[in-house]
Amino acid sequence: MPRRPWLSLAAVLGWTGLAIQLYLVLLARWQEQASLLGGLVNLFCFFTVLTNTLVATVLSQAAFGRESAARRWWLSPAISAGVTASIVLVALAYSLLLRHLWQPQGWQWLADELLHDVMPVLFVVYWWRVVPKGQLRLWHLAAWALYPALYFAFVLLRGHEIGVYPYPFVDVARLGYGQVMVNALAVLAGFWGIAAVLLGVDRWLGRRRA
Numbered sequence: 001m002p003r004r005p006w007l008s009l010a011a012v013l014g015w016t017g018l019a020i021q022l023y024l025v026l027l028a029r030w031q032e033q034a035s036l037l038g039g040l041v042n043l044f045c046f047f048t049v050l051t052n053t054l055v056a057t058v059l060s061q062a063a064f065g066r067e068s069a070a071r072r073w074w075l076s077p078a079i080s081a082g083v084t085a086s087i088v089l090v091a092l093a094y095s096l097l098l099r100h101l102w103q104p105q106g107w108q109w110l111a112d113e114l115l116h117d118v119m120p121v122l123f124v125v126y127w128w129r130v131v132p133k134g135q136l137r138l139w140h141l142a143a144w145a146l147y148p149a150l151y152f153a154f155v156l157l158r159g160h161e162i163g164v165y166p167y168p169f170v171d172v173a174r175l176g177y178g179q180v181m182v183n184a185l186a187v188l189a190g191f192w193g194i195a196a197v198l199l200g201v202d203r204w205l206g207r208r209r210a
């Protein structure tokens with residue numbers, strides 16, 4: 001895969017957003033005299049942070065990575081498309097379900113914009129322009145869904161143990177398991193819808209470029 005200078009900027013922006021968010025979380029924990037390790041664990045319990053880490057990793061491999069089996073795996077069409085579906089889900093879920101719940105300011109606003117708005121757009125551009133097309137198959141939809149499904153199972157298990165949930169629409173203590181399952185299925189349906197669009201675009205571009 002030929003190197004493109006704009007990918008370097010995209011990768012740097014991805015890690016910058018994560019670094020700012022990490023700094024803000026650890027600073028808040030330090031000021032509260034709470035466990036820094038606990039803050040780090042809590043940070044990586046957010047789907048947004050996990051998915052942006054995947055995004056930054058793929059972009060870094062594309063921009064800076066040396067030829068290796070790991071780099072080929074990260075840059076494979078199936079992995080790149082799965083990460084694309086996940087980061088688009090992050091952007092849409094945040095805009096539709098969460099953005100109205102708070103008004104971040106300063107550095108938090110910058111981190112928020114990078115992780116929820118800028119990086120999803122940049123990664124979709126990366127997938128559209130750089131990733132080879134025509135190699136995805138229908139079974140990839142099920143494989144990609146393992147990531148949000150396992151994340152949801154982890155969130156429920158962790159919440160059951162410690163009573164903390166990263167997002168209000170999965171807060172069992174407030175909503176109950178029935179409503180949370182409905183919410184989770186709705187999010188999963190949205191994920192599959194996004195993935196199906198990517199699969200259709202992949203096949204269309206694959207035939208067009210052939």
